[in-house]
Amino acid sequence: MTDDDDGRAALATAIALSERLDLRLVLAYVRDGIPARRLARLAAEHGVGDRAEQRSGTGDPAMLIGRIAAEEGADLIVVGARARGRLRRGLDGRLADQLGSETPVPVLIAPALTSG
Amino acid sequence: MRSPLSVFWRVFAVNAGLLGVLAALLLFSPVEIDAPIRPVQALIIVLGLMLTLAANGYLLRRALDPLERLAQRMETVDLLRPGQRLQILRDDEISRVVIAFNRMLDRLESERRQSGRRILLAQEAERVGIARDLHDEVGQVLTGVLLQLGALEERAPEHRAEIAEAKQTVRRAFDEVRRISSELRPEMLEQLGLVSALTELTTTFARVSGIGVERRFDQSLPTLAPETELAVYRIAQESLTNVARHAQATRVTVALEQGYDSVVLRVVDDGSGFDGEPAEHGGLRSMRERALLIGGALAIKPAVPTGVDVRLEVPAIEAVHPVGVAR
Numbered sequence: 001m002t003d004d005d006d007g008r009a010a011l012a013t014a015i016a017l018s019e020r021l022d023l024r025l026v027l028a029y030v031r032d033g034i035p036a037r038r039l040a041r042l043a044a045e046h047g048v049g050d051r052a053e054q055r056s057g058t059g060d061p062a063m064l065i066g067r068i069a070a071e072e073g074a075d076l077i078v079v080g081a082r083a084r085g086r087l088r089r090g091l092d093g094r095l096a097d098q099l100g101s102e103t104p105v106p107v108l109i110a111p112a113l114t115s116g
Numbered sequence: 117m118r119s120p121l122s123v124f125w126r127v128f129a130v131n132a133g134l135l136g137v138l139a140a141l142l143l144f145s146p147v148e149i150d151a152p153i154r155p156v157q158a159l160i161i162v163l164g165l166m167l168t169l170a171a172n173g174y175l176l177r178r179a180l181d182p183l184e185r186l187a188q189r190m191e192t193v194d195l196l197r198p199g200q201r202l203q204i205l206r207d208d209e210i211s212r213v214v215i216a217f218n219r220m221l222d223r224l225e226s227e228r229r230q231s232g233r234r235i236l237l238a239q240e241a242e243r244v245g246i247a248r249d250l251h252d253e254v255g256q257v258l259t260g261v262l263l264q265l266g267a268l269e270e271r272a273p274e275h276r277a278e279i280a281e282a283k284q285t286v287r288r289a290f291d292e293v294r295r296i297s298s299e300l301r302p303e304m305l306e307q308l309g310l311v312s313a314l315t316e317l318t319t320t321f322a323r324v325s326g327i328g329v330e331r332r333f334d335q336s337l338p339t340l341a342p343e344t345e346l347a348v349y350r351i352a353q354e355s356l357t358n359v360a361r362h363a364q365a366t367r368v369t370v371a372l373e374q375g376y377d378s379v380v381l382r383v384v385d386d387g388s389g390f391d392g393e394p395a396e397h398g399g400l401r402s403m404r405e406r407a408l409l410i411g412g413a414l415a416i417k418p419a420v421p422t423g424v425d426v427r428l429e430v431p432a433i434e435a436v437h438p439v440g441v442a443r
Contacts, residue, residue, distance in 0.1 A: 055417055063192065070197055073378070073413030073429040097203070101189070104199045 010080035011046055013110035017078070026072045029056040030064040062095055066102030074105050081109045122208045123179040130175055134168040182210045186217060196404050198225045232405050240346070247301035250293050258290045295320060302349055310345045311337070311372065314352055318370050325360040327385075332371040337379050338432030347406040348372075348381050348430060351414070354399050355383035355426045363387025365423060375429055383426040384419050 011027070018025040025048060029039040039056050043049045055072075057064045069077050079095060099107045141160075142149075149157050182202070189202055201218045204211045262283060269279045298304070298316075305313040311333050322329040340348070352370060359368050365387030373380045400416065407414035412430040419425035 053417075054420075055415075066200065067197060068415075070199060071413055071415035071417075072427070073375075100203050101185070102200055104201075 007042070007080050008046075009112050010078050010110040011042065013108070014078040015046055015048055015052075017076070017108075023075065024072075025052040026068070026074065027052050027054050028065055028068045029054070030059070030061045030068075062098035062102050065099060066105075069103050069105045077103070077105050077107045078110055079107060081111055123210060126179065126208075127172065127175055130171050131168070134164070134171060138164045138168075179208070179210065182214060186210075186214055190217070193221065195225060195228045196401070196408060198228075198408065229409060233409050236406065236409065243300040247297035250300070251297040254293050255290065258286055258293065261286050262290075295324075299353070302346070305345060305349050306342075310340065310348060313345075313349055314370065314372065317349070317353060317356070321356045321360070325356075327359065327365055328367045330367065330369045332369065332373075334372055334374050337372060337374055338377070338434065340379060340430065341410070341433050344410045344412070344430050344433075347410045347412065348379070348428065350406055351403050351426070351428050352381055352383060354403050358399060359383070359385045359387065359424075363389075363424060377432050377434070378429050379432060381426075381428040381430075385423040386419070387423045389418050389423050 014025060014027075017023065027039055027043055027048075029042075039054050040049065043052050043054060053072075055068050057068070065077060065079075068074075077099060079099070096107055096109055141164075186202060189200065193200055198221075201221065202214045204214055265279055265283045265286065269276060269283075272279070302313050302317075304316050314333070315331065318329045318331055321327070356368065356370075359365050363385045365385035368383065368385040371380075371382040371384075373382070403416075404414055406412075407428060407430075410430055412428055415425075415427045417425050417427070
């Protein structure tokens with residue numbers, strides 16, 4: 001996930017799903033060079049600071065997400081969708097595409113938040 | 117997106133089409149080429165050439181893009197982290213290479229599993245052998261020494277204190293031999309099951325290392341295959357060894373929880389942890405190897421606020437799917 005509206009949308013969807021299905025929630029933050037405490041802050045903002053497990057790393061996002069999903073025995077990966085413009089949608093589509101090659105775990109693309 | 121045309125025919129068709137248009141222009145349009153060429157004519161030819169090259173470039177790039185990804189995947193593939201496969205987007209020569217590569221990964225991963233299993237089985241067999249030798253041979257000798265000391269004690273009562281001390285030392289050595297041989301061969305695991313074996317392991321660990329251990333074992337856990345139980349035990353053992361060696365921890369929590377069709381082992385310490393990625397030394401590699409062989413998922417990550425959190429999820433005996441794949 002990322003620290004912007006798309007990341008928040010993915011986070012909100014993941015939290016709702018994990019609550020409804022009583023699933024373990026692991027948040028992964030794989031953007032280059034951003035400290036892990038951002039993730040802790042985001043988790044706290046959404047009220048899952050003590051419930052969600054947190055993983056962060058730097059490197060190729062798709063590869064890292066795939067690796068973390070495998071290590072955590074994940075059943076589902078939630079990523080954010082880009083709502084603004086065709087170009088950015090294209091970029092994000094690439095992450096979902098790449099995840100298809102990195103992991104056999106299903107990928108859910110969360111739609112953007114409409115409010116705010 | 118699927119297209120029945122192969123890369124060859126797509127490139128050929130574009131070239132043929134563009135060359136055809138140029139030829140038609142030259143044949144049927146009023147365009148003429150004079151002996152000393154005029155600027156307009158030169159411009160038309162150069163434009164045509166550039167158009168052909170641009171179309172060619174675009175097409176070739178699109179056609180060869182999967183090759184780029186294939187090369188990247190070939191560089192980064194890690195058999196200890198299986199499941200990476202390239203997707204097939206088109207139906208052409210390159211996708212045949214991709215399919216062949218994916219099949220090769222299938223084969224490599226399965227061979228890797230088999231050879232890993234053989235190595236671990238051989239290792240376990242050797243450990244059982246060493247444990248038996250230690251217990252039977254060295255144990256016998258030590259028992260003999262104890263008996264001799266006892267006899268000596270009766271014959272030389274003036275040295276009673278020294279002999280008692282020697283007997284104490286021999287008994288300590290005897291205990292050590294028993295401890296090492298039970299570490300090598302977890303008999304407890306075969307006889308009383310995982311929970312008892314882990315209880316014994318953690319009790320011994322706390323006594324030897326002086327690190328406080330908190331045990332949290334769920335009362336009812338799904339049944340595990342013997343092979344899986346051994347892997348959980350060995351990974352717990354290796355994690356605790358790492359805690360004692362590297363962590364400078366004061367407390368460690370060892371938990372066995374019920375998962376979804378699975379059992380989760382957690383070993384969490386409050387030590388110094390690691391920076392970035394943990395170094396993949398021999399111990400961690402063998403942990404990954406064991407987890408891989410039984411279809412488990414192993415994560416080694418920083419704990420909150422400090423320390424290392426080892427999480428292993430293994431499939432229960434009645435589980436239909438490996439851990440972490442949609443059920």
